[in-house]
Amino acid sequence: MDFDHNTLALSRAQHLIDLGQVGPAIEQLRQVLAQDPDHATAHALLASCLLVQKRHHAALHEAGLALTLEPENNDAHLVMARCQLAHRRPGKARAHVEQVLSLEPGHVGAWYVLSLVAEFQGKPGEQLQHLQRALELDPENVGVLIALAGLAFDRRAFDEAGRLTLEALGLEPEYVDALVMAGRLALHRGDVKDAREHALWALQIDPSDAGALALLASIKARQSLFLGLWWRFSMWIGVGGVARATALLLGMYVLFRLSEITLDLQGQTQARTVLSFVWLGFVVYTWVAPSLFQRALKKELESVRLRSDF
The missing domain is CATH 1.25.40.10 (Tetratricopeptide repeat domain)
Structure with a gap:
C-alpha cells in the first residue's frame, strides 16, 4: 500500500x-x-x-x-x-x-x-x-450540532433539539448519533413507530452502536409493561457502575432480611410470609425478565439488514 x-x-x-x-x-x-x-x-x-x-x-x-x-x-x-x-x-x-x-x-x-x-x-x-x-x-459540524441537541434535550428544550437534529441530518443523513437523537425525540412525542424506524436505520449503518441499541431497548420497554419495568430498574441500578449496582443489590437484600427478622420477632407470621413471596417474585422476575427482553430485542434486530460496505 x-x-x-x-x-x-x-x-x-x-x-x-x-x-x-x-x-x-x-x-x-x-x-x-x-x-x-x-x-x-x-x-x-x-x-x-x-x-x-x-x-x-x-x-x-x-x-x-x-x-x-x-x-x-x-x-x-x-x-x-x-x-x-x-x-x-x-x-x-x-x-x-x-x-x-x-x-x-x-x-x-x-x-x-x-x-x-x-x-x-x-x-x-x-x-x-x-x-x-x-x-x-x-457551523456545519454535525457532531457539535448533535451534542448541542443532546444538551437541549436534557433541559427539555425539545423544539431546539429537533431543529438542531434536523440540521445535522440535512448535512449527514446517515450520521448515527443524529438518527438516534431523532429517534429519542420521536419516542418522547409518543411516536413509537418513527422512533423504531430511526433506531433500525442507525443499526443498519452500525449494528454495534450503543446509543441505537439503547434506543431500541427503550422502545421495546415502552411496548411492554412487564419488560419495561425491568428495563427501567436495570437502567437505574446500572447508573454509576458495577460497585454502585453491587452495593444497591446487597442493600436491598439486607433490608429484606432485616424486615423479615423484625416481622418474625413481632409475631407477624402472615406478613412475613407475604414479604417472602414478594421477594421471591422479585428474584424470579429479575432472573426471567432479562432473557425475555433479550429474546424480544434479538427478534427485533433480525429485521436489520447490514449495509453492503459494513
Missing part, C-alpha cells in the same frame, strides 16, 4: 468515524497499520474507535503509541484527552486539550473535547459555551 492509498484509507476512516461507523473505520485503519505500523495518526484514530467500543485500556495504549511516535500530533493529544476522561482523570484530559489550543486556538475538535471535560465535571454551562465556540468555528 503506497502513500496515496494510505492517505485515502485514512481519509475514509476519518469520514466513517465522523458518521459514527467505527466498525468499517477500524478495517481501514488496520490496512494502514499493516503497511506502516508507525503511523501516528492511524494509531490515534484507532484509539478513537476503541473508545467508542468501550475498550478503554486498548484505546489508552494506542493513544500512547501515537504520542510516542509524534509528540506534537493534535489528534493524538485529543484522543489521549478522551482516554484520560474514560479513566476518570479530567485534569490530565484538560491538560492535553489546552496544549492543542495553545498552538491552534481555532481547533474545533479541541473545543469539542473540552466540552466533554466540562460535561464530566458536571458543568453544563461551561459545556454549552465550549460547544457554541466550536459551532462558531465550524
Whole structure:
C-alpha cells in the first residue's frame, strides 16, 4: 500500500468515524497499520474507535503509541484527552486539550473535547459555551450540532433539539448519533413507530452502536409493561457502575432480611410470609425478565439488514 492509498484509507476512516461507523473505520485503519505500523495518526484514530467500543485500556495504549511516535500530533493529544476522561482523570484530559489550543486556538475538535471535560465535571454551562465556540468555528459540524441537541434535550428544550437534529441530518443523513437523537425525540412525542424506524436505520449503518441499541431497548420497554419495568430498574441500578449496582443489590437484600427478622420477632407470621413471596417474585422476575427482553430485542434486530460496505 503506497502513500496515496494510505492517505485515502485514512481519509475514509476519518469520514466513517465522523458518521459514527467505527466498525468499517477500524478495517481501514488496520490496512494502514499493516503497511506502516508507525503511523501516528492511524494509531490515534484507532484509539478513537476503541473508545467508542468501550475498550478503554486498548484505546489508552494506542493513544500512547501515537504520542510516542509524534509528540506534537493534535489528534493524538485529543484522543489521549478522551482516554484520560474514560479513566476518570479530567485534569490530565484538560491538560492535553489546552496544549492543542495553545498552538491552534481555532481547533474545533479541541473545543469539542473540552466540552466533554466540562460535561464530566458536571458543568453544563461551561459545556454549552465550549460547544457554541466550536459551532462558531465550524457551523456545519454535525457532531457539535448533535451534542448541542443532546444538551437541549436534557433541559427539555425539545423544539431546539429537533431543529438542531434536523440540521445535522440535512448535512449527514446517515450520521448515527443524529438518527438516534431523532429517534429519542420521536419516542418522547409518543411516536413509537418513527422512533423504531430511526433506531433500525442507525443499526443498519452500525449494528454495534450503543446509543441505537439503547434506543431500541427503550422502545421495546415502552411496548411492554412487564419488560419495561425491568428495563427501567436495570437502567437505574446500572447508573454509576458495577460497585454502585453491587452495593444497591446487597442493600436491598439486607433490608429484606432485616424486615423479615423484625416481622418474625413481632409475631407477624402472615406478613412475613407475604414479604417472602414478594421477594421471591422479585428474584424470579429479575432472573426471567432479562432473557425475555433479550429474546424480544434479538427478534427485533433480525429485521436489520447490514449495509453492503459494513
